[in-house]
Amino acid sequence: MPDQRLAEVRPVFRFIVALGAAGLVILGVGLLQFINFEPPGQHTGLQARILGFWDYDQKTGAITGDPKDHFKTTERLAAEVDWAALPPDLLVGGHWFLGGFALDAGGVGPARAGDFGPKPAVPLQPPSDRGTPPGRYTFVVERYSGLKPVEVLARASVLVIGGR
């Protein structure tokens, strides 16, 4: 009896099992891709310090006011990093990313840490002139090897919410 019951649905049973196997292949390719871009053994133990997020004046290129943990979509913002605390010859950069989508939203580098000056602001660059879209933005300080980022030295998030 079980054989008869299986025989009736065997085509769809085989189909879904074959699809499951194909799914494992796809996820396996993804794992190989991940290992390629995140090679193990790059950890130096160095850490950068992100001092905070401030309102940013586009005209003067300077930060203003007190540090904040969230901003409105109409406000411009920038991160400040204590570059001087890093070894001056270390090749580093700082970049903004939007949420979990890793969309580049501006940044500086790669350059030697000593070339940045003590605390230059790194403004977030909105994708359009209509203001900064709401969401969670992440600012990351990375160590580079050549032109390729190989290690995250610091990371912090800030929230941009709607409102006039």
Next chain:
Amino acid sequence: MASVQPLYQAANPRPHRPPRYWLALALGGAVVAAMLVGSIIDLVALRSTIVLLDLLGVVIVGLITFGSWLVIVGVDRRPDIRRRHLVVAGIALSLALGIWLLGVNLLYAGLNFAGVLLSLPTTGLALYLIRRLDYNEREPWRLILVAAGWGAVVATTLAIIFEAMWSFSIDGGLIPGPGLQVSTAFSAALLEETPKGVAVMLLFMVMRNEFDDVVDGIVYGAAVGLGFNFMETVVYMSVGGFGQWIFRQWLGLFLGHATYTALIGAGIGIARQVPGLGRKALTILSGFIIAVAAHFAWDAWIWYFPRPSDPGLLLLSIPAQYLAVDGPFFIAVAAMFILGLRIEGRALARELASEAATGSGAVLPQEVPVLVSPARRFEARMRMLSSRGLQGYLWLRRLQRAQLDLVLERWHRARLEIDEPLEAELRLRDKVLAIRYGVRT
């Protein structure tokens, strides 16, 4: 005179509580507990006001679970106290909706009403079309809407909580770029498909008599996916504008979340019918793996497609991307749906002939060729419409549906995959006869 309990009382509502109900309860409890723990971890680790939304999500999920349960119990199991259950369910669901709207409002400062109004008709049309395709036995609207509602509110809330945890704990140490993109894609695939799959699994466990086979699994899975896609469209339109509506409610309406969760539903639907616990587990796991893989492929590899700078070429390239990445998975779902309909069709023909041969009168021999074919069923109803008017049409539609319910029950009973007592079948047969002879039941 002492009251006499009718013989068929035991059939429907069912007096027995199969172990799967307890499994469903445990699964639901585990989901809520995981959400609670996840929200607290988010709150402590991220230290941001946005995670308060996660805690609101726990309340919302709890209220929707409670409300959905009351609707199912009130409509399907305890019609005697239906009104009271529906009123309480209405209050619970309204409260959940209110809190959810407040949350979305808080996050995006102004609910995207344009997005909701634009996306409702397209999602509704997609749900209607998918339900229509299941032409042998259409699933009840209440379950389709419960599935879509869970996809829209419960699954999205769960996904937000666990994706935030993944982002903090795993993505937090990764370099922005392709590696992080792969990790984010995997987290989105795993953490969005899991809560969507749980919704289909709960329907499978609780509403077994409305969950027949691979066809039903695909319908429920697609409904959950369409609900999720609806919510995602509304949220993404807040950022990406009208273009997101075009991509998600037209080009990708059936190709994205609907396809992924339909794959999970297909696995669960096949598990409904394959004998043996090992095979059942294998099919459910296979459906889940291919759904996660399909979702992962889209999120991780769509960025490798060329992005022409010419706006016209860009517009043409987007449908090509959908077809290239999601198209094969959509074709796989369509193939399983067609195979499932064929299996169903052959079983209906066999069981209709057997039922007609019993001479019970529920199915007459001359009705078998009509009932086997959806086109001939429709033709018979139209003939009835022209001869007896709308009332005659509706009567025949009720009769045909009751006859198909009866033979599907016979099919499951013959395959030993039913846990209701035999009285359920007798009751269905009585229902057919009552409709045929115009007896009010």
